[in-house]
Amino acid sequence: MKRNVLIIGAGGVAQVVAHKCAHHNDVLGDLHIASRTKAKCDAIVASVQEKAAMKVPGPFSTHQLDAMDSAAVAALIRDTGCQIVINVGSAFINKYVLEACIETGAAYIDTAIHEEPDKICETPPWYANYEWKRKEACREASVTAILGAGFDPGVVNAYARLAADDYVEEVESIDIVDINAGSHGKYFATNFDPEINFREFTGTVYAWQNGNWTENKMFEVGREWDLPVVGKQKAYMSGHDEIHSLAANYPQADVRFWMGFGDHYINVFTVLKSLGLLSEKPVTTAEGQEVIPLKVVKAVLPDPASLAPGYTGKTCIGDLVKGKTGGKPVEVFIYNVADHKDAYEEVGSQGISYTAGVPPVAAAILVAGGTWDTGTMVNVEELDPHPFLGLLNVMGLPTSIRDANGDRPLSFD
Amino acid sequence: MKRNVLIIGAGGVAQVVAHKCAHHNDVLGDLHIASRTKAKCDAIVASVQEKAAMKVPGPFSTHQLDAMDSAAVAALIRDTGCQIVINVGSAFINKYVLEACIETGAAYIDTAIHEEPDKICETPPWYANYEWKRKEACREASVTAILGAGFDPGVVNAYARLAADDYVEEVESIDIVDINAGSHGKYFATNFDPEINFREFTGTVYAWQNGNWTENKMFEVGREWDLPVVGKQKAYMSGHDEIHSLAANYPQADVRFWMGFGDHYINVFTVLKSLGLLSEKPVTTAEGQEVIPLKVVKAVLPDPASLAPGYTGKTCIGDLVKGKTGGKPVEVFIYNVADHKDAYEEVGSQGISYTAGVPPVAAAILVAGGTWDTGTMVNVEELDPHPFLGLLNVMGLPTSIRDANGDRPLSFD
Structure with a gap:
């Protein structure tokens, strides 16, 4: 059982993740959202409040964060007591956020592959360039890392x-x-x-x-x-x-x-x-x-x-x-x-953000409940799809x- | 009778102007070319030498110049003893070069209207915004200014x-x-x-x-x-x-x-x-x-x-x-x-540069010979077209x- 979620990112997908986390804060616990620009986080939480989206009373805090600074991410994870990180920031930050999760033991969920700003389309398989290199470290630290848990991938x-x-x-x-x-x-x-x-x-x-x-x-x-x-x-x-x-x-x-x-x-x-x-x-x-x-x-x-x-x-x-x-x-x-x-x-949010943002919250709920708390790094097809798709059926993305x-x-x- | 030509600009049109001035340096006198980047002037003069384009032996000098600095342009006109300026630089420099001609008495010839970098398509007639405001000053100083003497305008x-x-x-x-x-x-x-x-x-x-x-x-x-x-x-x-x-x-x-x-x-x-x-x-x-x-x-x-x-x-x-x-x-x-x-x-040069670059040299030859040395500011249609088109017939742009x-x-x- 893991609780308390840190959302990283404050774009269209993060907006969806925030609302969906709010809908399920009874199982997810305290909610936090962090981005380079705190004002964007504040706007997202304001829209959550405006729609009265929190299922039960509870905190939803906003934070300024340079997510390319692993130590800062780790400090925020520790300060907030978050055991689950949903990374929906820029594709350039993944490896830094993943490192912070490995260091703190928090579960890691993202929706897209890591990219370096100055490199496009590296050699296949892409996951081997950054993510899978950290698979062994996840296993050793018993860190759950669910890669590419948006819609596609996910x-x-x-x-x-x-x-x-x-x-x-x-x-x-x-x-x-x-x-x-x-x-x-x-x-x-x-x-x-x-x-x-x-x-x-x-x-x-x-x-x-x-x-x-x-x-x-x-x-x-x-x-x-x-x-x-x-x-x-x-x-x-x-x-x-x-x-x-x-x-x-x-x-x-x-x-x-x-x-x-x-x-x-x-x-x-x-x-x-x-x-x-x-x-x-x-x-x-x-x-x-x-x-x-x-x-x-x-x-x-x-x-x-x-x-x-x-x-x-x-x-x-x-x-x-x-x-x-x-x-x-x-x-x-x-x-x-x-x-x-x-x-x-x-x-x-629009539909593209919606399809990308709902699934990582479903994954977070499964991690919180233990079903998907794998204690290692996985891609989504390595997990039993039934509980995930079952949850999505009731969360707005029916199959x-x-x-x-x-x-x-x-x-x- | 005016002699010695200063070409301002070092792009494709300036290349044509330089070659055509060289073909007629017997009547045009000493040749000078100036631009923000002197190396571009050097390359143009090298191509003139390579094609042995000078009709008679004579100087063709290159200069570094910030043409948006009227005083610097005036100083170069004085230093070189040029009595004719052919301005084929950026459209942003016209008013500064024209001011320098009014100050020094040199004849001014350009091929396009003045533009301010941050303004597009000002109120018509465009010439009234910058050029014609200086018409009276040209008349008072007996300065010949031939506006828009390329192909179109010209x-x-x-x-x-x-x-x-x-x-x-x-x-x-x-x-x-x-x-x-x-x-x-x-x-x-x-x-x-x-x-x-x-x-x-x-x-x-x-x-x-x-x-x-x-x-x-x-x-x-x-x-x-x-x-x-x-x-x-x-x-x-x-x-x-x-x-x-x-x-x-x-x-x-x-x-x-x-x-x-x-x-x-x-x-x-x-x-x-x-x-x-x-x-x-x-x-x-x-x-x-x-x-x-x-x-x-x-x-x-x-x-x-x-x-x-x-x-x-x-x-x-x-x-x-x-x-x-x-x-x-x-x-x-x-x-x-x-x-x-x-x-x-x-x-x-390619044909577009050629059609734009030959006519101002024809105009310069007519100014040098006195036929078009008007002592005031004119657009091309205010001048007798016959000598101009006659010259162009033999300079590569027949009508x-x-x-x-x-x-x-x-x-x-």
Whole structure:
């Protein structure tokens, strides 16, 4: 049994995490939120209070924190008595927060892989570059570290495990498909931090196929999908975190990730990338100023959190898992559909933040209760998916399945 | 009779000016070139020497100069004994260089209107904002100042005057059309300073129609033109310097400017503008750095001078002048066709720089000889166009005409 949660980060996903932690503070205990800018934490806690989101009376404190300073993170963990850390800050801080958890014994949960600011798309498997190097240290210190526990990575890893456990004896392929059929009404915006969003697509597209890492360029491989609720949608093979752990845990299967993009997104992305404006390397202006173009693009784009009020439409994210059962071909599509407007009404965020922010809170509840308190580092597909997906069914992210027996909601009682 | 020329600026146009001054140093006298970066001047003079471009033996000296410091410009004019200044530096320096000419008595020639870095597209007529305010001072000091003596503005103003003098009794409309049908082989590049190029198209599109300034947005009004040599080409109504003097000198006529753009240019421009990346106002990055987006876009784009070696194809720039002669409708298209490759072979620059850089040297020769040594400030259409166009015929920019009598070269002997 672990109690008291420290949320690190204060963006759109942190807003969702805060609200969902508040909904479950009876089991999670005291709540804390920390970020480089304390005012952003204060605004999040104010929105929690405004919606009267705390299930039972209890503290929700805010803190200023430089999360790239492991000692400061460890000190805050000790000062607050938090036994669970939910890291939903920038992808650049993961390793520092993880070190602080290893030092203090707190459980660690994140939703995206660690990145170094000046490196894009390192060698696969990505988890081996930073996270897995600390696996042994977690084991020795009996520290629970649940990597990539957002939606994708996260829930989609649980879907893959569910398919392998319950529906497909011999898994031959796992295709994760992420479609946002919503509309934010802006000329152009990214649904989360533009810097991280673009970094995902400027590097090599790694996939695991026929037992090897394969390499493509972004938007090189596309296909149309016909999905529940959102209908026919074009998606493109993209690099993504979960490929890098699923390939290790299901090495016999092809593992690919497909992200939906409209022609307008692709056009804007292509122009910016072709001109060099998505580069993470500095350029020098005629006046002699050193500037990283990607950071300027981020500065001119809308703040993803600002999209929430006007966002309409739905997302569909799921796993198409193919293989054989009893020697016969079988395939299942396990998925969730989320609604942007519903998300905004419940927690004040858009659907992309919602799908990313609810799952780590479900993971925290399972850690708090002991079910997922593994005492070591794991990726989500290494854990029993049933309690996780069962919790998500009642927390706002229900799971459905479409297979030869039809299209239907799944329950995990 | 004036002698000795100071060229200010060291970009692609300055390269052409330097070579063309060298071709005529027998009448122009000593040559000097000055810029913020002396090394760029040295490179230009080296290319002049390499092509053995000096007509007669004589000096061609290089200087470091902050051209936004009027006193420094005046000192250099005095030190070098230059009586003619050809200003082909950034559009931000004009007023400072003009002040120095007024102070020293040197003749002033430029090719584009003055701009303030933080202002785009000021109220029309643009010349009234900076240049014409100094007209009286030029008259009092008997200083010759020839404004906008490049191709457009410049030669196209002379074409308008030629049409009015020789072909169309009552001018009813002047449509200037600028088509670059060349190819530089890059994903995207501007043909001159990207900062100035984009600034032309981010503001209001002013035209003079029915005796009033009219306002449109860029790419709002487009039409297809069928021009000599380059054929059918789409061009869009754009703001441009020469409209602002021609409207004052031919107020009874409509005056419009049309710039040719391919769909790719428009797409890239639209993406950058819509995102706010062409803004001249600073933005602040997440890290707190103040940056002007337009300067970052400039930094990532190819240096226009670098396009020259691979540039192929032709430009066609001309004036369609309509009106009545003897009460009957008449129209003439007076134009030049230039070739990118020919320009590179002759002076090491691409065609856009060539068309902009040859005319101010022709103007300097006419000032040196006294024909255009007006002792006051003028726009090009206020001067007799015949000697100017006659000189350009032999300097590489021949004039043709297309009217009811056919399509033919013009001579001005």
